[in-house]
Amino acid sequence: MKSAPKSNNYKVKVGLFVVLGILILVSGILMIGTMRKTFVNKIDAYAILDDVNGLTRGSNVWFSGVKVGTVKHIDFVENSKVKVTFGIEEASQKFIKKDATVKVSSDGLIGNTIIVVSGGSAAADMVEDGYQFHVSKEESQQEMIKTLQENNKNLLAITTDFKELIHSIKGGQGSVGKLLTQDDLYTKLNTTLSGLEAATVNAKATTASLAQFSKNLNTEGNFVNDLMTDKQMYGDLKQTVNTLGETSRMLRETSTSAKVMMANLQETSEKLANDRNSTVGVLLHDAKTAQNVKGILQNLESGSAKLDENLEALQHNFLFRRYFRKKKQNDEKEKADTLSQVTVIPK
């Protein structure tokens, strides 16, 4: 038998040992209770889901990434529907609105399945005990994996095509392949590139010249600069342009009129040329008539000369002499009046 401790101190130590052990247990329980929101007042809410994806009793409920409760019950209802009842701590109740939705999610890529409450507008009322949340649809991990698998297939097809492409290029097929395998093509390309390089240098110089030219244009006193900056000149120019436009329009109209006139003249000319029966046609084409007209004109000329002689003789007749003398005086008087008026005009 083991020897008994000499004093009763061991009893105190045993008591302390037991008390500390119980304290550890109680602390653990309290910590779990705090984490599980066991010792806080909660309201119950529920949602009816198609698939809870392995959700279990005690799974966390998150709102905006903050744990606000835990799942209490999971029950089958209706046909393949699952009713998930969960507690939400009263402290968070006022922040969760009735138009918020729930979905089954996970707290990481390979994390625990949880209920996530999200959304909700400020105008909506806060959730109440026994409230049924609407469910929002989210792509499940299986669907994500399916999409990823599809992407993998596409990637495989792309790499296969790329492999064939590289193989073709290595075989000297296609433009790139020929470029890589044929030396003369390379030489030509090199020459082209050299030319391009020279062209680039020229272009650079041209650009510099253009820049200088542009700078000059922007210099004050330059015509173009004045044109662009002087508002008065711009107004005048605009007016000139308008006038030119008007003149051009008038010229166009005149041209149109001239064209019409020319057409008429041409038509008349054609008529004159073709119609020998009209008066002008007879005059133009009938030699006999022309001879007659010529004779008439000669007669008129000789008649006119004789009439001049008669009129001269008439002036010297005593019957009309006074009339012509008086007329001559009146003419001279009017001439003198006109001259006097010209001289009195002030300078």
Added chain:
Amino acid sequence: MSREATKPVFSEKIDDWLLGFYNAFEFVKLVFKEAFSGDFEFNEFVRQCYHIGLRSLPLISLTGFVTGFVFTKQSRPSLMEFGATSWLPSLVTIAIVRALAPLVTSLICSGKIGSGIGAELGSMKVTEQIDAMEVSAVNPIRYLVVTRVLASTITIPILSFYCALVALAGCFLNVAVNEGTNLFAFFEKGFDSIIFLDVITAVIKAVSFGFTIGMIGCYKGFNASNGTQGVGKAANSSVVLSMFLIFIEEIFIVQVTNWFR
């Protein structure tokens, strides 16, 4: 004794094995009877709590700390492959609270306490001290067995709590050094995955293991024979059998408690 009476029912070995069960059952029944008889050796019980519980504390603390530290260190590479080292507190806390703390404590105690009880009572048995107690009107079951079984049943759960705390401290040290996690975040993350059922399961396990260690040690010591050789055998077999039963109980309790998850 007639020849028919000594004739084995199956074979001598099987009969002995079955008889061992019967004797063990009778012993347990006797212990329970004495435990609830009314007269309780409280001073002896406290003394046994001191020896079994308090004196095992340094060993349990060291083992627990090493368990938590090493388990964390060994788990990190696997979790690192998934980029999930932030799960280390949860993983280690679950492992420690649900399984490691009661199991490690019980295995250490079965080696230290079980062998001690077996050797102590075995030597008392072979030196006829137990018989002398009976002659002196002292009930050896009540004085020696009930106190030890009760002390181990109570102190081993308490040692498990210490072990869990120290193991979590070891885990925290490792996590804090490598991930820079602070104490609050560590415990919040760790206990986020723990539920009351885990604690209840751990307590049930520790109580069962403590009872088993005490009972097996006392039984083997009480049934020691053949002098000092028998004492060694009692000590050895009490350790082996209690460890074996601890694992059996572990499987059984885990299965039962998983029904409630």
